[in-house]
Each structure stands twice: as structure tokens, then as C-alpha cells.
Amino acid sequence: MCSHYEAPTPSQLSDAFGIEVDPQGKLDLWPGYIGPFLRRSEHEFGEEGEGAPLELLSGSFGLIPGWSKDTKIARRTYNARSETVAEKPSFRNAWRRAQHCLVVASAIYEPDWRTGKAVPTRIARADGEVMCIAGLWEQWRDPGTQQILLSYTMLTVNADSHAFMSNYHKPQDEKRMVVILPRGLYRDWLEAPVEESASFMARYPADRLAVVPKTSS
Known part of the structure; x- marks a missing residue:
């Protein structure tokens, strides 16, 4: 499970995806904070033979379903278990509609x-590239102001036997890890229909992850 992560800097996002990024808010993110995510553009179309371009959006880290009365639920919905995501009331609408996103x-x-x-440990891709975590997005309308707020969650899988991620969390607890996607599957995930969503719920190879100390800026 992951309740704390670092968002990439605008320059990292620009280098990774060729997207011009305006200066953003917090890079150190916890549930309920506003962070960046990528999804297929719902308004633009690519060149012939290409999929829709990606759009970078901001939303609450922690999915807020449409039926929620307020945003406090985000403190509990920042991760979605892949085994139960299709049935859980907080996530099933986004899953069944294949509202896929990449949490960067x-x-x-x-x-x-x-x-x-408990020693907080910073984990990154061993090659230094930006992580893209399989996620779901949702939109919520504030009942008072009628303003729309986007939100997202990270999908997770069991990691009890994972050579790297099994080292984390309490010894007696089930080990979980977020679904980190290889670059070749980014667009496939964003465009996959719900019938294919479960096929992406795989564990990222242990040798492609590393403990990386945070560098001072």
C-alpha cells in the first residue's frame, strides 16, 4: 500500500512525456493532497492511426466517488485492491467504466x-525514470458550490512473495505493492476496456526497483 509519494517535477514530466507543464503545487503528496495524473484526452484526437493524446490533470490523491457527501473519504481511498476493486462501492463505478489513468x-x-x-524508505525505479502507476480516476461535484473535483487512486496487488516489496510493512501484515507499469503498456492501459483491465494487475520486477535516498535541491 502506498499513502506517501513524490510527484515528478515539471521538467521530469516534460522530459518523460513531451508535455508542457506549468509550475505545480506540492511534490510531497499524502491522501487528500492535490497531485498530477495522466489520462487519454477526452477532447482531442491524434493523427490518423494514433490514439488520443495524453492530458495531464490535477486531482485529489484518494478517489472521491460521486455519491460521497464530502472529500474526507479520500483519506481512505488512495489505494484500491485489484482483487476487490470491481465490487467495492468507492471504486466500482470508475472500474466498470474503465476510467484508467497513470499516477505519475x-x-x-x-x-x-x-x-x-518503521523506517520510511524512498523507493524508485532503478533506471531513474518516472514511475507510472496504474490508477483509476473519478469526478465529484461539490453539493454546495457545484464545482467539479477530479480524484484518483492507485491500484495494488499482493506482494507477499515479491523479492523486493515483501521487505516492507509490518511482518504480520499482508504485503502489498502498487501496480507500476512498464513504459510499453502506458497507452495500452489507458485505452483498455474493462474486460481487459485485470490483465494489467501484475507485480513490477524486483530488479527494476531500488532504494534511492532523496537528494537535496
């Missing part, structure tokens, strides 16, 4: 309990 991160944080105490 430069690193995620997980607690390492091997010393007997």
Missing part, C-alpha cells in the same frame, strides 16, 4: 520494519 511519481515511500521500527 518520481518515488514512493514504504515503511521498512526489519529493524523493529
Whole structure:
């Protein structure tokens, strides 16, 4: 499970996706904070033979379903278990509509309990590239102001036997990890129909992840 991660800088996003990015808010993100995510553009079309271009949007880290009375639910919906996402009331609408997105991160944080105490550990791709985590997006209308707020969640899979991620979280707890997608599957995930969504719920190879200390800016 992941409740804390770093969003990429505008220059990292521009380098990775060729998208011009305006200066953004917080890069250190927790549930309920506003962060960036990518989805297929709903308003533009690519050249002949190409899919719709990607659009970078901002939303709440933590999915807010349309029926929610307020945004507090985001504190509990930042991760969605792939095994139950199709049935859980908070997520099933976004899953059944295949509202897929890419949650972009430069690193995620997980607690390492091997010393007997929780040590926040910064985990990134070993090659230094931006992480793209399979996610779902949703939109919510504020009942008071009628303003629309976008939100997103990260999908997770079991990691009990994963050579890298099984080292994190309490020893007695089930080990989970977010679904990090390889670059070749980014557009496939964004364009996949609901019937194919479950096929993307795979564990990222252990040798492609690394503990990377945060560098001072």
C-alpha cells in the first residue's frame, strides 16, 4: 500500500512525456493532497492511426466517488485492491467504466520494519525514470458550490512473495505493492476496456526497483 509519494517535477514530466507543464503545487503528496495524473484526452484526437493524446490533470490523491457527501473519504481511498476493486462501492463505478489513468511519481515511500521500527524508505525505479502507476480516476461535484473535483487512486496487488516489496510493512501484515507499469503498456492501459483491465494487475520486477535516498535541491 502506498499513502506517501513524490510527484515528478515539471521538467521530469516534460522530459518523460513531451508535455508542457506549468509550475505545480506540492511534490510531497499524502491522501487528500492535490497531485498530477495522466489520462487519454477526452477532447482531442491524434493523427490518423494514433490514439488520443495524453492530458495531464490535477486531482485529489484518494478517489472521491460521486455519491460521497464530502472529500474526507479520500483519506481512505488512495489505494484500491485489484482483487476487490470491481465490487467495492468507492471504486466500482470508475472500474466498470474503465476510467484508467497513470499516477505519475518520481518515488514512493514504504515503511521498512526489519529493524523493529518503521523506517520510511524512498523507493524508485532503478533506471531513474518516472514511475507510472496504474490508477483509476473519478469526478465529484461539490453539493454546495457545484464545482467539479477530479480524484484518483492507485491500484495494488499482493506482494507477499515479491523479492523486493515483501521487505516492507509490518511482518504480520499482508504485503502489498502498487501496480507500476512498464513504459510499453502506458497507452495500452489507458485505452483498455474493462474486460481487459485485470490483465494489467501484475507485480513490477524486483530488479527494476531500488532504494534511492532523496537528494537535496
